[in-house]
Amino acid sequence: KTPVIIDCDPGIDDVMMLLLALRHESIDVKLITTSAGNQTQDKVVDNALRFVSYIGEEVEIARGLDKPMLRDLVIADHIHGETGIGGVELPDPDFEVSDRTAIEAMVSVLNEASEPITIVATGPLTNVGALLLAHPEVKPKIKQIVLMGGAARGGNVTPKAEFNMFVDPEAAEIVMQSGVPVVKCGLDVTHQAYLDQMDLRLLKVSGTELSETLYEMLAFYKDAQATSPFLEPYHAEVVRLHDLCAIAYVIDPSLFKGDDYFVTVESSGAYTTGATVVDHLRTLGEEPNAHVLHSVDRKRFVELFYSVLEE
Ligand code: BDR
Ligand code: CA
Numbered sequence: 422k423t424p425v426i427i428d429c430d431p432g433i434d435d436v437m438m439l440l441l442a443l444r445h446e447s448i449d450v451k452l453i454t455t456s457a458g459n460q461t462q463d464k465v466v467d468n469a470l471r472f473v474s475y476i477g478e479e480v481e482i483a484r485g486l487d488k489p490m491l492r493d494l495v496i497a498d499h500i501h502g503e504t505g506i507g508g509v510e511l512p513d514p515d516f517e518v519s520d521r522t523a524i525e526a527m528v529s530v531l532n533e534a535s536e537p538i539t540i541v542a543t544g545p546l547t548n549v550g551a552l553l554l555a556h557p558e559v560k561p562k563i564k565q566i567v568l569m570g571g572a573a574r575g576g577n578v579t580p581k582a583e584f585n586m587f588v589d590p591e592a593a594e595i596v597m598q599s600g601v602p603v604v605k606c607g608l609d610v611t612h613q614a615y616l617d618q619m620d621l622r623l624l625k626v627s628g629t630e631l632s633e634t635l636y637e638m639l640a641f642y643k644d645a646q647a648t649s650p651f652l653e654p655y656h657a658e659v660v661r662l663h664d665l666c667a668i669a670y671v672i673d674p675s676l677f678k679g680d681d682y683f684v685t686v687e688s689s690g691a692y693t694t695g696a697t698v699v700d701h702l703r704t705l706g707e708e709p710n711a712h713v714l715h716s717v718d719r720k721r722f723v724e725l726f727y728s729v730l731e732e
Contacts, residue, residue, distance in 0.1 A: 424536065428454045428456050429454075433459075434665060436506060438543055441669065442668045453480055453481070455483075455523065456486075457547065462488075484523060500645045554595055566601055566603050568596070569606045571608070571699075604679070609715050614722055617659050682710075683703075683705055
């Protein structure tokens with residue numbers, strides 16, 4: 422089993438990622454930490470506790486930082502709703518949030534592990550950036566950081582910036598330049614990682630309580646994406662599961678294709694704050710610091726996700 426720490430901001434696609442991570446036989450989730458992003462820290466930590474309980478799992482969930490390193494928090498309630506998980510109401514959780522902070526818990530889990538751990542990050546990188554800044558000694562204990570964020574080409578909150586990078590570009594840049602191996606699932610690949618109408622119908626007719634709950638969340642997400650002024654029209658037909666790419670890569674990297682590039686995150690651009698500059702021309706003279714994914718076998722990706730729905 423691959424040991425992982427998950428840092429996320431649930432978030433509808435984060436929830437799908439948690440389900441696959443917690444249910445897949447090849448993954449051992451050691452810790453979940455929450456990142457303020459899609460909603461406030463209070464709401465994302467509550468969503469994580471409720472959802473993990475709802476699917477019958479229990480794992481330490483530690484509360485992360487309340488706001489980005491240097492900026493005010495920007496949330497994505499227009500996409501994930503007032504609660505952060507669409508209109509779905511999940512029952513009260515069966516267990517409580519950890520009494521350790523996200524950073525304390527990450528440091529101790531990394532130090533106690535018998536092998537290097539993969540960090541899967543699917544929200545703004547505030548917690549992971551703070552960890553690397555405050556505790557550089559844990560870097561050798563991190564096998565790699567597989568993150569959802571950025572875009573080689575267009576963004577989704579500004580013409581150039583993707584949401585997770587836009588919210589905390591300073592933290593993202595610390596992660597990118599940390600020297601820890603990074604795998605980057607940006608919009609270039611996550612826009613190919615979608616459920617189409619047929620996939621959604623399959624979920625709807627499968628008739629389990631879980632599939633109904635997921636369908637309800639995804640229907641909300643799809644409508645929100647479809648009415649977003651930032652997204653191309655064909656978005657209306659599909660629902661993109663950005664965050665699921667990060668855990669799918671850890672489970673089966675052969676689903677994806679990518680290349681190694683130097684990547685830097687813009688934090689002071691007049692129009693480009695939060696843009697990930699991917700040196701695809703290799704003209705910046707820097708060594709590659711990230712494996713940047715650019716395509717996914719969509720059919721196998723969806724099969725992998727649906728393989729954990731029946732348990
Ligand atoms: C990312 O932003 C969030 O809204 C999603 O959960 C995903 O992590 C996509 O840009
Ligand atoms: Ca997310």
